[in-house]
Amino acid sequence: MRTKAISLAMAVLMMCAMTTAAMAQSIVPLWDNTSSILRTLTFSGTTAVGNATIIGKSGTTEITGRIFLQELKDNGRYETIVTWSSRTTTGSTLSLNGEAIRREPGVTYRLGVTATVTNSSGQEETVTVYSTPVECP
Numbered sequence: 001m002r003t004k005a006i007s008l009a010m011a012v013l014m015m016c017a018m019t020t021a022a023m024a025q026s027i028v029p030l031w032d033n034t035s036s037i038l039r040t041l042t043f044s045g046t047t048a049v050g051n052a053t054i055i056g057k058s059g060t061t062e063i064t065g066r067i068f069l070q071e072l073k074d075n076g077r078y079e080t081i082v083t084w085s086s087r088t089t090t091g092s093t094l095s096l097n098g099e100a101i102r103r104e105p106g107v108t109y110r111l112g113v114t115a116t117v118t119n120s121s122g123q124e125e126t127v128t129v130y131s132t133p134v135e136c137p
Contacts, residue, residue, distance in 0.1 A: 033057055033117040033125040039067075041111040041131045048100040048136070050084075050111040053093065057119070060092040065115040067096045072108040072133065080112070103136045110134070 039052040054065045066086035070078035084098035096113070103109065111131040118124050 029127075031057075031117075031125060031127060033060060033119045033123065034115065034127050037113050037115060037127065037129050039111050039113050039129060039131045041069075041109060041134045043103070043134065043136055046101070046103045046105060046136055048082075048103050048109055048111075050096075050098050050100075050131075052096045052111065052113045054096075054113070054115040054117065056092040056117045058092075059120045060117055061120050062088065062090055062118040063092070063094040063115060064088040065094050065096055065113060067098055068112045068114075069098070069100050070110050070112055070130075071104075072110075078110060105136050108133045108135050 033056055035055040035057045037052060037054050040050070042049050048069055050067050050069060052065065052067050054063050056063055064086055065088075067084050068080050069082040071081050073079050082098070082100045084096070087094060087096060094115070110133045112128060113130075114126065114128045116124050116126045
């Protein structure tokens with residue numbers, strides 16, 4: 001009887017673990033107006049190079065976006081150190097890029113993107129996302 005209970009408990013735990021893993025793989029932002037925001041941060045020497053593309057869903061009439069560079073501080077928080085000018089388009093795709101020279105080798109950075117996407121009904125949606133952190137070489 002005890003062996004059956006242990007086997008049953010193990011089976012339940014394994015099912016829970018598989019369900020959790022499957023759910024984690026299918027997490028997708030549920031944005032109303034924004035289809036996707038692609039963002040990358042790379043380095044050319046100690047120059048940080050940030051690129052972002054904001055793609056609106058069908059019916060998008062305007063996109064305003066800006067990118068910013070953040071540095072990981074000793075307290076574990078990110079601090080914005082460079083912000084590039086915002087841009088606006090009346091189309092459904094907006095591309096942004098910026099460079100920041102003389103970054104500190106060994107320090108971790110990430111690119112942030114804030115976008116406001118407007119649909120044909122005039123509804124605005126503002127979204128902020130971040131790139132994967134990258135260490136300056």
